[in-house]
Amino acid sequence: MLLKSYQKEIFRPECNPSFESLHCIAHLDQDISEVLPYLNAELRGHNFSKDPPSVTFKMHGKLVTLHPREIAINALKDEEEADRILEWFKNQINDIWERRDRIKPVYHALPQPKVLEILKLLPRTNCRKCGQPTCMVFATQMAEGGRSANECPELSEENKKELQEYLSQFEMG
Numbered sequence: 001m002l003l004k005s006y007q008k009e010i011f012r013p014e015c016n017p018s019f020e021s022l023h024c025i026a027h028l029d030q031d032i033s034e035v036l037p038y039l040n041a042e043l044r045g046h047n048f049s050k051d052p053p054s055v056t057f058k059m060h061g062k063l064v065t066l067h068p069r070e071i072a073i074n075a076l077k078d079e080e081e082a083d084r085i086l087e088w089f090k091n092q093i094n095d096i097w098e099r100r101d102r103i104k105p106v107y108h109a110l111p112q113p114k115v116l117e118i119l120k121l122l123p124r125t126n127c128r129k130c131g132q133p134t135c136m137v138f139a140t141q142m143a144e145g146g147r148s149a150n151e152c153p154e155l156s157e158e159n160k161k162e163l164q165e166y167l168s169q170f171e172m173g
Contacts, residue, residue, distance in 0.1 A: 002097040003090050005029040006071070010079050024082040026071040033068035035097045037105030042096050046145075046170065048109045058145030058170065064089065075146050113143045113170045121163045123154040142167065 006026040013023060033053045040048045040055045047056035047065075056065040064085065065072045071089055076082050096103065119139040130152050132138045141147040142163075149155060149163040 001094050002035055003028060003030050003032055003093045006086065006090070008082065008086065010076075010082060021074070022076040022078065022082070024071075024073045024076055024079075024086070026073075026086050028069045028071065031068045032066065032093055035093055035100070036066060036068075037107050038096050038100045038103045039066065039093065040110075041103055041106040043092065044110055045106070046110055046112060048107065050107060059085075063145050066093075111170065113167055115139050115143045117166060118142050118163065121155075121159045121166070122152060123156075123159075125154060127154055129153040 006028045009025045009027065010022050011024075013021075036053050036055045037048070039045065043057055045055040046058050048054070052067070054065055054067045056063055058064075062076070062085070063072075063074045066089070071086060073082060073085055076085075115136070116139075119136060122135045122139055124135045126134045130138050130147075132141070138147060138152060142149070149160045149167070152160075155163070
């Protein structure tokens with residue numbers, strides 16, 4: 001077992017404490033740097049860095065970044081969601097570490113969604129109904145995994161379907 005324990009810290013973003021979502025940083029009691037390229041290969045990481053070592057995943061509208069001694073998660077609904085995600089990653093880290101001799105590590109980033117491809121499918125009215133000042137800001141958040149097509153009230157069903165199909169190729173499992 002590579003990762004045995006961690007200490008969880010839950011907080012609201014300092015830049016805007018009125019945000020409803022929470023962030024979490026799990027401070028790991030063990031160094032997981034050696035498993036990062038194997039996690040990248042198995043879980044289809046979206047951002048990989050050798051120096052400093054880290055891998056980022058987009059899952060269910062969240063960005064989860066694993067560093068040698070911490071796991072950072074954005075846009076959480078509550079602490080229970082953080083616990084579920086952290087335990088899932090702990091299990092994945094340990095499982096993949098045990099199987100590493102059968103996995104070819106990947107030391108590069110995988111393709112990312114393009115903001116302009118997303119923007120082409122949005123209404124581009126800058127209506128602000130999603131809570132963002134422009135469709136470009138919303139498209140950027142979607143490309144980063146922080147928003148979904150369902151959060152744009154003005155999006156046509158046809159474009160919503162196209163957008164979901166486009167983004168699905170970048171989603172994890």
